[in-house]
Amino acid sequence: MKKTLSIIGLTVFGMLFSQDIAFNKLYGNSDPVNYYLTHYPVPGSDGLDIKWYGGIRLQTTGSILQLLNNGNVGIGTIEPQTRFEVAKENSNNKNVVMARFSAYGATGGSNMISIGYHNTANLELNSGYTSSGFRYGDYGDFNIENDNEFNASFGAINFITNKKIQLAIKPNGNALLNGKFEAKEIKVTSSPTADFVFDENYDLPRLEDIEKHIKEKKHLPEIASAKMMEKEGVNVGEFQIKLLQKIEELTLYSIEQNKQIKQLQEENKTLKSESEEINKKLHHILSITK
Template sequence: MKTQLFSIALLVSSFTFAQSWNITGNSGTNSSNNFIGTTDNQPLVLKSNNIESLRIKPNGNIGIGATSPDAKLHVAQNNINNQNLSLGKFTSVGQTGGSAIVSLAYNSTTANLEVNSSYTGTGFRYGTYNDFNIENETSSTDFGAINFITNKKVQLSIKPNGNASLQGKFEAKEVKVTLTPTADFVFDEKYDLPKLEEVEKHIKEKKHLPEIASAKVMEKEGVNVGEFQIKLLQKIEELTLYSIEQNKQIKQQAEQLKHLKDENEALKAQSAKIEKLEKQVQQLLSAQK
């Protein structure tokens, strides 16, 4: 009887050993039957120093520092402002987007930074239509700006109303400003071109051109580049009209000078003839004496 019990115990021990994993490595395994994990609807939890380090939920989501991972990979360091990295499955294609592939969140379940996020969502998105967006759909005029921050200061800000502000210099090879109307109204026949005397008077009194802001106003309020360029174009077009008018006057004066010169030459010729006749008359009178 003792021999039978020993044999059974040895068999059970051998069977149990055969089903265990060796911490120095294993061979001859079959992934269908040999694995580390659970076979019921319970998560697999790995701990160190009795503190949970990794959790695999029954749905396959993996959490590192997250006891309830809501993405394929959810990494959280809860003692630093709940910053986390979330990797999810992209469930839709095209311009409408889908759930996030990569999501960076700050103490929120809604990602602040997303790749292939919903088109109506917010954040950073790269879609299958080769579109690349940094977006925020918030329509509030006070909140929802996209800010670029360096040295703890907002250096570039894009507001929900489309306005943008840059704290520094802007450099580009080409800038295109689309603004209507232009200044071609100056060339309309009904346009009341200011008289140069009026312009001169305004400059003497105000120290700047009419319809152009003064230097003090520009320093205080800044300059709208598009509107300013149109105003400058208006002044250039007015100057062009002044030049055309001046050119006409110069040509007219040149013709008058030519006419006067021709008349002067004719008068000189007549004067020479009269002088010659006077000499001839004097000679005749002298001969009669």
Template sequence: MKSILLIISLGLSLSTYAQIVGSFYGSTDGTESTDIKIGKKTSGSTNFTIRTYDTGGSSYLRFHSLRWGAGYTWSREHSDGVDRNIAYLFGSGSGNYFQLFKDSDQAVTLQLHSKGDSYFNGGNVGIGTSTPTSLLHLKKNAASSIGPVLYLQNNQYDNSDEAGSRIAFFGYTENRKISIDGIMRNSGKPHRLEFNFEEDGAIINAMTMKHNGAVGINTSETGSHKLAVEGSIGAREVKVEASGWSDFVFEPDYELLTLEEVEQHIQEKGHLPEIPNAAEVTQNGINLGEMNAKLLQKIEELTLYMIEMNKRMNQVEAENAELKKEVSILKNE
């Protein structure tokens, strides 16, 4: 009798186990799926349902919550008997987010949020590489692709019709930073790239590059120049590609002003002929190549005056020597 009861009990246990680990179908022939309901039954419903379904030739597993907010936790039991979180997924009307946890202290190392902050605090991140060597390592492996490795885009324009993307470099405090700003202008206005230094709220524009190739150093206003510098320039050598030079002064048909004409111009104008006055230089500046050519022209004119004066002095000295000779003859008679 006891043997019969033991056999019956074992059969019931195996039957129950088969129901637990077996398949669940919505129909007896197994062609339709059914919901597995889990959780506390309240007002005719449960907290969660698990459903499988096929569509478009693919099979899906769906977790569904009947509450306003739903959280799903993946955890494991540690050797000390305490559960440790591995991952957490939460969804509600105010936002959905996913988190990964560090095993040792359960700190959140990864968060992806649909409406809030997303971050990663676990190590280096590699895109295009499995061996990142910095916090963010971008690598493009396609040899035939020539597109950008990093693409920054901002479609929102402010009141001044500008939109920008920024790359900022911080030290130990956000009060001091270096930034590279790409400023896009709408309505056909010029774009620019700025290199800025900021300390305690004060922004210094170190360099600006404009879409037409103009560069401003310590200024964003380049005017009609390709290079504008607010401040002095130090260089070991400067080469100016001049379009013309002043050797025409030595041409036979060059009309050299007389010294009397030069004197009259100075008395009337207060500066040399063909040289801008102080007011013009203050207002318009000078063209370095053109001014050097003008100064050389005046030097060459001075050279011609000196040559002419030297000829006259030689003539005077010759005449003076002749007169001395005649005077000596007269004294000896």
């Protein structure tokens, strides 16, 4: 019997070492679902598949790659706050975030893309269903604040410094600038222009009425007062048209005054000629009476 068992054992042992055993799965913590090291097929070869419920950390003396169980991935940090975060240690051995990238599905409450660079410039760019578009601000302005969506057609863009919006581009196409604007050239398109002043049926205001309005209101008709401009601002396009309208009205006044001046000059010339004739006749009469 012992001889028979020995022969069977040797046979099985020989069979085990006479062929390759395919690597299938190694697992730990008695939990093959959440803790394992295995492989998966790819065209022409295999891929390495590692799953560890608590996360995976690859570390060298110079860097670290961290994969958390919430899906966040970090390079240079063991606590990435977004889907992808790059950080490095500063002189005080503290991690400083260099860049962030986040993309959450709509089921997660937002659909956001964020790229941030945190140094003295404190730059962050983000967009999403519940983010506030592109932002420029200090560290912490990454927080979701409103329901704007950024994309090619509907998004808002905010540039923030010192926790204050300096430049905002709204979904309706309007832009807000909190500060001075300087450019080599500005083109404002608006319609219609003020050429209606030159229409034959245009009712040109009387200068007497304009004078009365100025005395009472202290500003030109159809032009907002200084207080109103300070309170509500000025629409550059509309204001330029109004100024053009007043210039064209002044042109018509000037043309009319020029006609009147020429007419007066002709009348003055006639009167002067008649006066000279009268003086000649008087001189002739006086010479005869002498």
